[in-house]
Amino acid sequence: MESNGDDDSSSFSGYLLDGHGTFPSRIDRRQSSLPSVIVIGGGISGIAAARILQNASFKVLLLESRDRIGGRILTDYSFGCPIDMGASWLHGVCNENPLAPLIRHLGLTLYRTSGDNSVLYDHDLESYALFDIEGHQVPQQTVIEVGEVFKKILKETDKVRNEHSDDMSVLQAISIVLDRHPELRQVGIAHEVLQWYICRMEAWFAADADMISLRNWDEEQVLSGGHGLMVQGYDPLVKALAKDIDIRLNHRVKRIANGYNKVMITIEDGRTFVADAAIVTVPIGVLKANLIKFEPKLPEWKRAAISDLGVGNENKIALRFDRVFWPNVELLGIAAPTSYACGYFLNLHKATGNPVLVYMAAGRFAYELEKLSDEAAADFVMLQLKKMFPDATTPVHYLVSRWGSDPDSLGCYSYDLVGNPADIYDKLRAPVANLFFGGEAVSVDHQGSVHGAYSAGVLAAENCRKHLMGRLGSWDKIELVSCREELLEATVPLQISRL
Structure with missing residues (x-):
């Protein structure tokens, strides 16, 4: 389900601290015995991470600062037709693109704007x-x-x-x-x-x-098939991935405390949530601006990588x-x-x-x-x-x-500044204790793309799952179910037009 942020139901008492800042009762903890993860950021990377972990029987809560999901994907309908004011292309109209099966299943149309040689x-x-x-x-x-x-x-x-x-x-x-x-x-x-x-x-x-x-x-790996515009916009894809995930809108995270095998998340109005781990998928511009306080501070190598990466507009x-x-x-x-x-x-x-x-x-x-x-x-x-x-x-x-002045993005997407260290992306995606990192900026080969953000969310979820299974031990039989497998009941070809 998606929430408007006004109701923190008792079903999530395993996350929400009581008014005195104390942990939930022993009864609540037994009810919340599933491994718990809080995902911060409701863009496609965060939604992909939440979808993967929820399919794997984890207890998942997604906190999003905006009053909508999608992040830097924003399909506007005020013209009477869908207009993507953020991401709008699928870069790589091919089956190697991890989003292609989802687009195909949903019957969404792509309009190809270039061939394979367009970089x-x-x-x-x-x-x-x-x-x-x-x-x-x-x-x-x-x-x-x-x-x-x-x-x-x-x-x-x-x-x-x-x-x-x-x-x-x-x-x-x-x-x-x-x-x-x-x-x-x-x-x-x-x-x-x-x-x-x-x-x-x-x-x-x-x-x-x-x-x-x-x-x-020129080191970015560009998938084959050229570039395709999402004719119906990206919104249908985002909503399909987000179905039945507990998403709290208007929950702007201000503080992340990481320790004692738990992560404590504090939002802008002072409410606090607790889980076994957290996945941070907020835009790189927000991290660079230090709008979220980490306690203890992120290690110097992580802070340096965030600082060194460029964010474009x-x-x-x-x-x-x-x-x-x-x-x-x-x-x-x-x-x-x-x-x-x-x-x-x-x-x-x-x-x-x-x-x-x-x-x-x-x-x-x-x-x-x-x-x-x-x-x-x-x-x-x-x-x-x-x-x-x-x-x-x-x-x-x-x-x-x-996008540059939007406080929830502070930029469009990442790029390599002059002098970027060669290992910057390894450091950006590396976990810190119980914190894992997603978003387009930490993608292995496809920074600045929707499928790169999606893949980074999937990878963060897989790493988080392995970490918690190794630590908790009792849930080693949980299988990671791909959200692509869940959505794909029939195989239909990608709908590609050229008017």
Whole structure:
């Protein structure tokens, strides 16, 4: 069940301390003899962890600070159709993706926006229209040719990386390459198109190129099958995974005390919950801001890993119109003299049939947009559209995300800063006594993705289970049941469209 946070029922007396801060009675403890775990954070990673442990007959409670589940997955229905204002793509439309069986079982449709070779820019070259800042469309051949140059530049950065023992930013490496190979420099509109390609790379990492580690930028393991938009949004998937889990909304965790083979969790209003272990899946931005107090303090190596990891920002401005006035392409791009001034719109009409455009901004620009009111942000976007399409109509509705300033996220997703230690992810996911860690930032190979967050939650649950079974001993016959196996009663193919 999902709770609105107003009722802490007696069925969870094994978690909730009484008003005097004392532990429950011996009778209550006998009723709560199952291994108990509190999951902190109701994004897909926390929900996956809770689902796994509940299927394994553990006593599970999930605490979520927001008034909704999903975390950085947010499907908005105010347009009369689903709009994902957070995560929206499945990166890797293939059976190797752990979410594919769930999507298939639920009958959800994917709209493929790229093929297997798309790593830095999640679109196909034949399905976009690129314009300069004056609103003139850039010839297709120019965009293709500059794209080939960009690939050559990135290939040359490999040599720069191999020549330097110290890490540097991707932007610095590109500058070195262009100094060595002046023939790769672009001028005029070609230079602006090159900046647009860099802008798209920055959007992938949700960070500016001068912040992204050269050593690690291309080490992410990208699953095959290209990228697919969730046509019905991610919300149906999240709700299916969360079914029948005891979720307490509006429960913001402020303190985690770890000791004596128990974990004590204190929420904002002072109520306290106790369990055998806890799984922390809050966003890396929240951990970096020290919004949760750990007692005792997390070890220095854990705190250093949290501090060293980068957290990016990407925001969306979704616009719904009464009619379509733009071409039938997946992306509308804006090329400019700097990557900061470039931009792009995702055309949801082509993917879903709804007259919606979604403007996306990443890195420093995403933070700048958050300083504007919703109306001012929508007006800024409309200025870009009217340059490209003078007959553009006023939107009938608009939505603006603010992931960087959202106190429950403080950023979009993680990325490798310049100088990141090689073992940073091992340290991020490593448990501390009875505390285990999930979330996209601790994924083994797929940071910044929904399936990476899901997999990290599953791994944290498996490690937590093994730890408690080894410690408690009496529950060694409990079998870990995959939430995929529970949901899959029939095998149906992934529904992939291409309008």
